[in-house]
Amino acid sequence: MIRQHMVLASAAGLVSALLLTGCGSANDVSSTGPDSSAPVATAALDPAASAPAAPAATATLLTVREMKGTAGVVTDDKGMTLYRYDKDRPNPSKWTCAGQCTKTWKPVMVQDGVRAEGIEKSLLGTVHRDGKPQLTLGGWPLYRYVGDTDAGQMNGQGKDQQWYAVSPTGRKSTPSG
Incomplete structure (x- = not known):
């Protein structure tokens, strides 16, 4: 029985160490920008701070x-295309899509962490939206387009020359070639 507990504890420690190493620091930097209606904040994803009681399978997969x-587009675990908005700003991350905009462009909110395949984990982060973490990539807040109804669609590409x-x-x- 003791051996079983030691194995489980060791496995849990290893998983935690790998997640912490891959996701960067737990620093949370917040500030306000010139437009105080949209909070400006960035935070590295910290699995320890939001460690779910459930297995890592509940994490968002990119x-x-x-x-x-x-040349390559980021999709979520359901194969839905993720978008960025030219009016948003990276570094520090700042979202500007609010109100009516979020009915068409759904912010990608995260709760239980993120797993990424083919994406540098150091580029992942969050920005606070109404007290909840919205996923960022390269500092850009991410969204889903309501016009994409099936996996593999990219109907929001170039919308309003801003999405x-x-x-x-x-x-x-960008186009491959």
Whole structure:
């Protein structure tokens, strides 16, 4: 029985160490920008601060897919394309899509951490939106488009010449070739 507890404790410690190493520091830097209606804050994802009681399988999974001739687009665990908004600002992360905008462009909120495949974990972070963490990539807040109803769609690409599928580095997705 004691041996079983030692194995479980060792496994839990190893998983925690790997998650902490991959996600960066637990520093939370907050400030206010010139537009006080939109809070400005950045935070590295800290699995220890929001460590779920459930297994890591509840974490949001991000992957990279080649779609519609792009060099690579970030999608969520359901294969839905993630977007960035040109009016938002990275470093420090600042969201500007609010009110009516969020009915069309749904902020990607995270609760139990993030797992990433093909994305540098140091580029992941959060910005606070109404006290909850919205996922950022390369400092850019991420969104889902309501016009994408099935996995693999990229109907929001280039909307209003301000919305673009996000690349694994946080930049606008570009045509491959």
